[in-house]
Amino acid sequence: MLNRNYTLNEICVAPMQDLTTFRTVLDPSVVSFLGLYHDIEGHLESVINALARPPSVTSLRVNTLLCSSDSLLKDLSDVLSPYKVERHQSKDHCLWRMDIQKLPWTLSDPFTPQQPGVLAAVSGIQAEDKVSVYIDVDQQVHKGLRVEFEGRKVFVGNGTTTMSRSAFYKSTGVAVRMTEGIYRSPPLNGIFPEKCYLQNIPSMITAHYLEAREGDRIIDMCASPGGKTSHIAQLMRNNGTIFSFDRNENKVEVIRQLCQRLAITCVRAFAMDSTKLLEGEEQQKWREEFDIRPESFDRILLDPPCSGLGQRPRMRESMNLVDLFSYAPYQRKLFHTAIRLLKVGGVLVYSTCTLNPQENEEVVRYALDHFPVKLVGGPQHLSSLGSKGLTWRVKSEGEIEEIMKSTRDEHIPAPHGSQKKRKQKQVKIVMSESLKEEEAELVRRFDPSKDDGIGFFIAKFVKIADMR
Numbered sequence: 001m002l003n004r005n006y007t008l009n010e011i012c013v014a015p016m017q018d019l020t021t022f023r024t025v026l027d028p029s030v031v032s033f034l035g036l037y038h039d040i041e042g043h044l045e046s047v048i049n050a051l052a053r054p055p056s057v058t059s060l061r062v063n064t065l066l067c068s069s070d071s072l073l074k075d076l077s078d079v080l081s082p083y084k085v086e087r088h089q090s091k092d093h094c095l096w097r098m099d100i101q102k103l104p105w106t107l108s109d110p111f112t113p114q115q116p117g118v119l120a121a122v123s124g125i126q127a128e129d130k131v132s133v134y135i136d137v138d139q140q141v142h143k144g145l146r147v148e149f150e151g152r153k154v155f156v157g158n159g160t161t162t163m164s165r166s167a168f169y170k171s172t173g174v175a176v177r178m179t180e181g182i183y184r185s186p187p188l189n190g191i192f193p194e195k196c197y198l199q200n201i202p203s204m205i206t207a208h209y210l211e212a213r214e215g216d217r218i219i220d221m222c223a224s225p226g227g228k229t230s231h232i233a234q235l236m237r238n239n240g241t242i243f244s245f246d247r248n249e250n251k252v253e254v255i256r257q258l259c260q261r262l263a264i265t266c267v268r269a270f271a272m273d274s275t276k277l278l279e280g281e282e283q284q285k286w287r288e289e290f291d292i293r294p295e296s297f298d299r300i301l302l303d304p305p306c307s308g309l310g311q312r313p314r315m316r317e318s319m320n321l322v323d324l325f326s327y328a329p330y331q332r333k334l335f336h337t338a339i340r341l342l343k344v345g346g347v348l349v350y351s352t353c354t355l356n357p358q359e360n361e362e363v364v365r366y367a368l369d370h371f372p373v374k375l376v377g378g379p380q381h382l383s384s385l386g387s388k389g390l391t392w393r394v395k396s397e398g399e400i401e402e403i404m405k406s407t408r409d410e411h412i413p414a415p416h417g418s419q420k421k422r423k424q425k426q427v428k429i430v431m432s433e434s435l436k437e438e439e440a441e442l443v444r445r446f447d448p449s450k451d452d453g454i455g456f457f458i459a460k461f462v463k464i465a466d467m468r
């Protein structure tokens with residue numbers, strides 16, 4: 001499922017070519033850093049290649065509060081024919097399998113470049129010409145370029161022009177009718193909005209890991225747009241209380257609207273900085289009103305902001321090592337508040353959608369070393385999904401410093417005309433141990449090159465002593 005549209009000024013057209021392979025463009029320092037952990041027998045290469053493509057299935061979560069998966073499956077099969085709708089092995093998912101060979105190309109391809117989105121096109125292009133469409137990954141193309149662009153570009157599909165080159169820059173409307181896209185997916189917008197929710201499978205697995213029971217008091221520390229909050233509510237049959245926090249009112253409104261759409265009533269959504277839930281005199285009244293106390297919650301989900309390096313498809317990611325290293329300290333901070341709020345015996349699930357071990361296994365290591373928690377596995381029926389965590393660790397600060405030095409001038413160029421110079425600043429390197437073999441067995445890592453989904457990480461903890 002293609003879930004990202006590209007801004008129109010990233011598109012150029014050129015004479016038709018065959019479909020070619022491409023890989024996600026990442027900052028060289030990030031590639032080298034990830035290579036310290038992943039580059040076993042070229043594995044990182046396959047991961048980066050996989051990131052450039054969408055998973056072959058689109059998944060939907062059935063709202064089991066309003067319908068059964070059988071009834072939704074039937075309704076969807078009728079509406080989405082000839083796309084094949086299947087049930088996932090765990091109960092509340094539905095999948096669309098996109099069979100590249102048999103299905104007609106989807107003409108509503110989101111890459112269709114609307115005029116004036118075409119940035120560059122070789123001279124002589126007329127209406128009804130067959131062309132290939134590319135994205136200018138580094139945003140370096142000057143509008144109006146008449147020759148084929150030699151910089152880094154990513155092929156996204158073939159199409160037929162609806163107008164001549166000169167009209168690209170004057171008329172409005174569709175400039176290229178896409179005939180072959182790299183990605184196709186069924187049209188899902190607005191189909192049974194109250195009965196299902198578009199969500200990737202590892203995210204669905206995360207809510208199952210929490211094993212919420214009816215009547216539980218739960219916190220979702222970083223909840224917007226509410227995908228996991230609403231799933232947890234479903235799994236506890238809308239019975240209990242979920243406090244769902246996010247940083248600002250707009251984001252929280254999105255959670256409320258989703259809950260309303262899915263007929264969920266057990267969620268209390270608030271605009272809060274979750275690192276400060278237990279701080280500040282001015283919030284004392286609010287805490288008393290809603291009984292937000294240390295050591296008092298049955299379950300906590302911590303799905304913090306992360307570098308998102310498991311998201312796919314992704315053409316280009318300009319984050320450098322300094323950006324990448326900024327996430328883990330924040331995640332640890334959120335972890336600290338989360339664990340204080342949890343009851344002894346309560347469950348905390350930690351998840352990210354990144355491949356970065358620093359935000360995954362190393363946050364788990366940090367938690368095991370600093371808080372009274374133990375790692376536990378997820379539900380038995382989901383244990384075959386994903387694979388164990390990494391035990392590999394970076395051997396020394398020197399390895400990272402070496403990368404910083406060697407890639408300092410090699411970062412992804414700033415977009416054309418941008419004032420922002422991307423510098424590889426000095427970064428504070430904090431080394432962490434990784435997981436022991438038996439600990440790595442308990443966490444789940446979803447590998448985009450093997451699991452046909454996004455890159456994801458889940459760990460589940462039980463609190464074993466109080467922190468007072």
Ligand SMILES: C[S@@+](CC[C@H](N)C(=O)[O-])C[C@H]1O[C@@H](n2cnc3c(N)ncnc32)[C@H](O)[C@@H]1O
Nearest residue numbers: 222223224225226227228246247273274303305
């Ligand atoms: C990975 S997203 C959460 C996705 C969500 N759990 C879901 O499944 O729909 C991370 C969220 O954390 C929020 N966030 C970041 N810092 C926060 C903080 N200090 N307190 C609360 N929310 C925060 C961001 O605004 C963002 O919406």
